[in-house]
Each structure stands twice: as structure tokens, then as C-alpha cells.
Amino acid sequence: MALKLEHVTKKFGSFTAVEDLTLSVNEGQMYGFLGANGAGKTTTFRMILGLLDPTEGDITWKGNRLTYHTSHSVGYLPEERGLYPKMKVEEQLIYLAKLRNMQKNDAKIAAARWMERFDVSHYASKKVEELSKGNQQKIQVISSLLHNPSLLILDEPFSGLDPVNVELLKEAIIDVAKEGATIVFSSHRMDHVEELCENLSIMHHGKTVVSGSLKEVKRGFGKQNVQLKMEQDLSSLLHTPGVLQFKPTKEGGIFQISDEKVGDDLLKKAIELGPVRHFSIEEPSLQEIFIEKVGKQHV
Numbered sequence: 001m002a003l004k005l006e007h008v009t010k011k012f013g014s015f016t017a018v019e020d021l022t023l024s025v026n027e028g029q030m031y032g033f034l035g036a037n038g039a040g041k042t043t044t045f046r047m048i049l050g051l052l053d054p055t056e057g058d059i060t061w062k063g064n065r066l067t068y069h070t071s072h073s074v075g076y077l078p079e080e081r082g083l084y085p086k087m088k089v090e091e092q093l094i095y096l097a098k099l100r101n102m103q104k105n106d107a108k109i110a111a112a113r114w115m116e117r118f119d120v121s122h123y124a125s126k127k128v129e130e131l132s133k134g135n136q137q138k139i140q141v142i143s144s145l146l147h148n149p150s151l152l153i154l155d156e157p158f159s160g161l162d163p164v165n166v167e168l169l170k171e172a173i174i175d176v177a178k179e180g181a182t183i184v185f186s187s188h189r190m191d192h193v194e195e196l197c198e199n200l201s202i203m204h205h206g207k208t209v210v211s212g213s214l215k216e217v218k219r220g221f222g223k224q225n226v227q228l229k230m231e232q233d234l235s236s237l238l239h240t241p242g243v244l245q246f247k248p249t250k251e252g253g254i255f256q257i258s259d260e261k262v263g264d265d266l267l268k269k270a271i272e273l274g275p276v277r278h279f280s281i282e283e284p285s286l287q288e289i290f291i292e293k294v295g296k297q298h299v
């Protein structure tokens with residue numbers, strides 16, 4: 001395991017922000033960190049980076065404790081974005097890369113490549129403060145990965161980006177992972193995590209409520225969804241044993257079921273009602289799992 005957190009707890013005074021967190025991430029893996037506001041994600045990132053000390057537990061990256069200022073192999077996109085507003089974009093990217101031990105010329109070449117990729121080359125000689133929030137975000141993302149970090153920690157990397165830029169960033173993250181970097185990111189967007197991560201954790205009030213591979217998490221949830229498309233009113237099928245919930249849709253309805261066999265019973269009953277245009281059994285979405293585990297009021 002490249003990144004290892006073992007029984008990590010962080011207390012601020014008497015308040016426990018992170019409690020007994022254990023997780024590991026393989027080299028080259030993309031790990032998703034989910035949780036409602038205040039769940040403890042940023043605190044965990046700061047501990048991984050060595051910016052905060054855990055109250056208890058151990059954190060290691062390839063066997064050693066990281067200290068952010070001595071590690072040049074780490075990239076971090078902090079939640080509170082912090083570029084120098086008066087500095088020009090290219091100048092700033094090169095400056096930050098040099099702080100991470102990159103040669104000026106290599107930094108210049110890499111900055112030009114990434115600015116082109118993120119479609120911000122035309123801002124190279126503008127001051128950061130002259131850019132829109134989303135474009136500033138892209139510059140900060142570039143600064144976190146310009147020096148080819150082997151561990152990249154991204155706190156809410158997609159927030160504030162429009163859909164085109166979200167796609168640009170996703171593709172970039174996938175490429176960085178393919179080149180071997182280990183990536184840990186937090187997001188409130190379940191679909192992004194579902195799309196990008198093999199493994200994930202959901203935190204709630206500092207505790208891990210769900211963790212594992214996406215497949216394990218979905219299977220472990222136990223429940224599945226049956227989608228039926230047909231003209232007839234389906235509400236009577238709610239009383240089929242094993243049906244937990246029913247949500248009518250424009251074309252029919254979606255049933256939450258306790259196990260796959262209930263799907264067969266539903267299909268038989270649906271056929272008795274009339275012609276079935278569509279029937280499918282689907283895995284629960286991460287969104288459903290999150291809402292059930294963390295609670296609707298926290299989303």
C-alpha cells in the first residue's frame with residue numbers, strides 16, 4: 001500500500017473531527033473521499049500532508065510520514081484556494097513549480113503544456129486576479145500537478161467548474177493516474193466519484209460509515225432498484241414482499257428491492273397488469289447510498 005492511515009484520530013480540544021480512520025490506497029489508484037460538510041475530509045488531507053498532526057494513529061506514504069514542506073513529490077489542491085492575486089499566471093506557475101524543485105525551463109515547458117490543455121494559454125501574462133473564479137481554479141489545479149507529483153491530493157477539485165471544464169479536469173486526472181500517480185480527492189458529486197474511483201470512503205461526523213471498492217460498497221448496500229416502463233398504474237405493486245420503496249416516474253416507476261429475487265416477483269405481477277415495455281434490475285447509485293448512510297438533511 002502506498003498511502004496508509006491507521007486508526008487516525010484528530011481532536012481539536014474536546015471536539016473529535018476525525019475518529020479512528022483506517023484506509024489504504026495503492027500506488028496509481030484513484031481514491032474518492034465523500035462526506036457531508038464538516039465530515040472531516042479537509043482535516044484528513046491536512047494530516048496526510050503533514051500540515052496537521054494526528055492526535056492518535058499513524059499516516060505513512062510509502063512507509064514514511066510526509067511533511068508537506070519537505071516533500072516535492074506531493075501535489076495539493078487546497079479547499080481554500082490560494083494563489084497570489086497580483087502575480088501573472090505563467091510567472092506564478094513557474095514560481096510554484098520551482099518551489100517543488102523543478103528547473104525553470106522544465107517548469108516553463110510543463111506550464112505551457114498544461115495551460116494549453118486547460119485552455120488558459122491566453123491568460124499566461126494576465127494577473128491571477130483578472131481571471132474568473134473557474135479559470136483561477138484551473139490555474140491552481142495546474143499548479144498542483146505541474147511538477148509530476150506521485151501523490152496528488154485534490155480537495156473538491158470540480159467545485160466551481162462548468163461542465164466542459166469538469167470533463168477537461170476528469171480527463172487530466174485520469175491521465176495523471178495512468179502515468180502512475182496516486183490520487184485522493186474529495187467531492188460532493190457522487191457521479192464524479194462513481195466515474196473515477198475504484199475505491200472510496202464516506203465519512204460522517206468524523207467516522208467512516210462506508211468504505212471499500214465501488215463494487216463492494218454497492219453490493220454491501222444490499223438493496224437494488226427495479227425499473228419498469230409501462231402505461232398502467234404501478235402503485236399496487238408496492239405491496240409485493242421485499243419491495244422497500246416505490247417512486248412513480250413519467251414512464252412507469254422505480255422500486256427499491258431487498259434482493260434480486262424480488263425482481264422476478266415484480267415482473268410477474270407487472271405482466272399481469274399489462275404489457276411491460278422495459279424491465280431492468282439496477283445497482284444502487286452512490287447518491288442513494290450516501291443519502292441513506294449520511295441522511296437527507298446533510299446533503
Ligand SMILES: Nc1ncnc2c1ncn2[C@@H]1O[C@H](COP(=O)(O)OP(=O)(O)OP(=O)(O)O)[C@@H](O)[C@H]1O
Nearest residue numbers: 012015017035036037038039040041042043044079
Ligand atoms: N482548526 C480547527 N479547530 C477547530 N475545529 C476545526 C478545525 N479545523 C476543522 N475543524 C472542525 O472539524 C470538523 C471537520 O472539518 P473539515 O474541514 O475537515 O470538514 P470537511 O469534511 O472538509 O467539510 P467540507 O465538505 O465542508 O469542506 C468541522 O466540524 C470543523 O469545524
